[in-house]
Amino acid sequence: MDTSRLPLTRDLVLVGGGHTHALVLRKWGMRPLPGARLTVINPGPTAPYSGMLPGFVAGHYARDELDIDxxxxxxxxxxxxxLGAAGHIDTAARLVHVPGRPPIAYDVASIDVGITSAMPDLPGFADHGIPAKPLGRFAAQWDAFRDGDTPAHVAVIGGGVAGAELxxxxxxxxxxxxxxxxxxxxxxxxxLRAIGKKARQTLRRALVEQGVRLEENAKIARICDGYIVLEDGREILSDFTTGAAGARPYGWLADSGLDLQDGFIRVSxxxxxxxxxVFAAGxxxxxxxxxxxxxxxxAVRQAPVxxxxxxxxxxxxxxxxxxxxxxYLKLISMGSKEALGERFSTTLAGPLMWSWKDRIDQAFMEKFRDLPAMDAxxxxxxxTLGMEAALGDKPMCGGCGAKVGRDALLGALAGLEPAGRTDITPLPGDDAALLTTGGASQVISTDHLRSFTSDPVLMTRIAAVHALGDIWAMGADPQxxxxxxILPRMSPGLQARTLQEIMAAASDVMQQAGAAIIGGHTSLGDExxxxxxxxxxxxxxxxxLAxxxxxxxxxxxKPIGSGVLMAAEMAxxxxxxxxxxxxxxxxxxxxxxxxxxQDARAMTDVTGFGLIGHLLGICEASGAGAEIFTSKVPLMQGAAELADRGIRSSLFPANQAAVPELKTTGWQDLLFDPQTAGxxxxxxAADQADDLLNRLRAAGYPAARAGKVTSSPGAITLSA
Structure with missing residues (x-):
């Protein structure tokens, strides 16, 4: 049986992307549970691996080697x-609250959010200190600081193993x-009081060899900009002050209703x-x-259980x-490519221990770099004949990448009879229709998207912005x-949860645009x-368009490249x-x-037909041509690299076939890339362009002067 067509009946929510949850996700991908909808909530798209942090700080690893994607x-x-930081879990209502979106309901939840090294009670630390955990912020700030060019003073608060490593x-x-x-x-x-005598002596010797000043039994009065003040009045210079003094739980756990021990979730x-x-790990x-x-x-050993x-x-x-x-075996980095290993009071140190630690860390990360390919x-x-060709050699894209090509659509529309109504104004290829109602000019358009992300809230926001694009492109005010x-097959309870999330997100986007949602239609389907x-x-x-x-x-x-990025993400x-x-x-x-x-002479939104396809619509309607300045066209992060590697959206061939005389290769193929909510x-007018660009950029749009209109009807050319 095709388990992907079975109805969803339960929500499992993983709060946090810690090591345990990362391993659970990998195991789940190799053996998913039919009927379960799995959600993971994390502040960012990556989760740093703490075992390799000292090596990154020392410069032995690049920043991206530290991250689980x-x-x-x-x-x-x-x-x-x-992508968002959980701020509250309501165990009575079974909801996880994430700022900026509707609450996420769960039947079963697990929490693996790690710890923080923040020191809220230490004066000045919030303004001038950087906690070692969470690792993401610390790693980013150290990356920038390490590559400076002036003499540097650094300090770590907390003389445990983690502080010594740092x-x-x-x-x-x-x-x-x-x-x-x-x-x-x-x-x-x-x-270093938590480790054995021999290990402590070895690490103290390493501190001396690396020129580290050790201040023991030293109470800190406050952290200042560029220095630390001790309670005895002494000052310690520090341009980069970090804290590794113990583990602190996140404050929002205190309001969870769960039994806690010193702020940490008590588990059986x-x-x-x-x-x-509700489970917890790490x-x-x-x-x-x-x-x-x-x-x-x-955390690693908890994952299978x-x-x-x-x-x-x-x-x-x-x-x-x-x-x-x-x-357990403690492997402690010592700055250079040397490490100390301790277990059962046995201590070894040197390059061999570093090699051992590196192999263990790399083996752990390899689990996430080389995910096993699951056979289709x-x-x-x-x-029937033609089945292989219709399926193609890759999955069908979502969003605008799932649409039919320009030629097929225009060919179908060409056979339609004219409306023959005086209250409908014929337009030259525009996606929205222009109506006259009671003396008012009204535009109407419809659009839908096949999902390319499993998050219904995010997908709704994108779909709403995408549908409004035709209204905005005609200079109209959304009404x-x-x-x-269409929801995937799911139990009535999950239907209600999903609809609540979708409608809350849709209402938010439409209200901000000035429009009201007045109804709709729902059904169940495959996706x-x-x-x-x-x-x-x-x-x-x-x-x-004229x-x-x-x-x-x-x-x-906006920049282009969403089709290639979503196709690559699916793969x-x-x-x-x-x-x-x-x-x-x-x-x-x-x-x-x-x-x-609003004073544009012609305008469209760039969606399924890609930049060139939609520009061709303007050219044909206006009886003009165009020149695209390829070096000026803004591209989404990573899009050019993926295009150069040969990744294309499934709609790309149809878009390219619309202008066969225009030859592109590599990253320039992005000019034909289908865009979603583009x-x-x-x-x-050329003399207004600079002022308009400045105003757009001031309003937060990465706008660019991407080309110019020419006098050659229907001809599109490329230049640098």
Missing amino acids: LVRLGRFAGARVV ILAMAFALRSRGRLAQATLIDSDQA DTLQSSAAN DCAHMDFAPRPKAGVY LYHNLRSTLTGDPLRRYRPQKD PPLPAEH AATANL LTIGFTVTGLCPRPAIT GAKPGDALILT GLAKGEWVAAALVQMSQPQGNAARIL GLLAAV
Whole structure:
């Protein structure tokens, strides 16, 4: 049986992208549970791996080697990835609250958000200090600081193993660049007291060799800009102050209603919290049955048990118990490519230990870099002719990449009889229709998108912005909208949750645009599809495709490349940060841009037919040609790299066939790339272009002067 067609009946929500959850996602992708809708919530598209942080700080690893790509991992697992920081879990209502979106409902949830090294009670730390955890912010700030060119003073607060690793790595990196002026490790007690005598002696010797000043039994009064003041009045210079003094839980857990131990979630040996349907793992959990120090090894070992128990809770099967080991191998970086290993009071140190640690860390990360390819279901042995060609060699894209080609659509529309009504104004190829109602000019358009992201809220925002594009492109003010939804097969409870999320997101976008949602239609099908029929009122003559004049400047308000990026994301080939940036750009409404461009001579929105296809519509309607300045066309992050690697949207061949005389290769093929919720393309008087560009950029649009209108009817040329 094709399990992808089975109805969804339960929501499993993973809060946080910690090491345990990352491993659960990988296991889930290899064996998904039919009927379960999986969601992972994380502040950003990646989750840094803490084991390689000292190596990154020292300069042994590049920044991207540190990150687990959660967007790619989520695609592999079939999970919807919500990029945002959870701020509250309501265990009574079974809701996770993420700022900026409707709450996310769950039947079963798991929390793996890690810890923070913030020091809210230390005066000045919030303004002048950088906590070592969460790792993402720390890594980004250190990356920028390390590459400076002035003498550097650095300090780490907290003389445990983590603090010693950090200051050794920082000192090594700065000494290697000839920048180290002073490195200081500060502890309010005796440093390195949690490890054995021999290991402590080895690390103290490493601190001396790297030129690190050790301040023990030193109380800090406050952190200032460029220095630290101790309670005895002494000052320690520090241009980069970080905190690694113990593990602190996130404050929002205190309001969860869960039983806590010093702010951490108390869990049983099944990793369940005081709420049986809420689990916790990693550093944010306190193993009430067998207390242990915070260490990544426990998070990794918890993953198989958590994976089993989450599935079992959803299926009603028995749970497994987690038994943590009593001791574990501690591998501690020492700045250079040397490490210290300690277990059961046995200590070894040197390059061999570093090689061992590196192999362990790389093996862990390789689990997420090299995700196993899951075979597509085979074709039936007996099938009709042309089946292979119709399927193609890759999955059908979502969004505008799933639309039919320009020639097929125009050919079908050409056979329609004229409306024959005086209240309908015929337009030369515009996507919206122009009506006259009671003396008012009204435009109407409809559009829908096959989902390319499993997050219905994000997909709704993009679909709403996309549908409004035709209204904005004609210079109209959005008026009313109806929603047209196809939901995947799911239980009534999940239907209600999903519809609440979709309608809340749709209402938000439409209200901000000035329109009201007045109804709609819903049905169940194989996959999520979201569309809107939208009307708008024209306070002035509508802007159409006709009207562009030779010499006009062509302004594009958004970068292109979403089709290639979404095609690559489906294949697991796009970086999560690229995908996240593209989704943000697709979600950006164009209402303010349309108002700035209200005096455009011709305008369209760039969607399924790509930049060239929609520009061709302006040229044909205006009896003109165009020249595209290829070096000026803005591109989405990562799009050019993917295009150069040969990745194309499934609609690309049809778009390219519309202008066969225009030859492009590599990244220039993005000119034919189908866009979803793309920017406005406007022909404006050349002497107004610079002022309009300045106003658009001031309003937050990455607009560019992408070309000009020429006098050669229907001809489009490219230039640098």
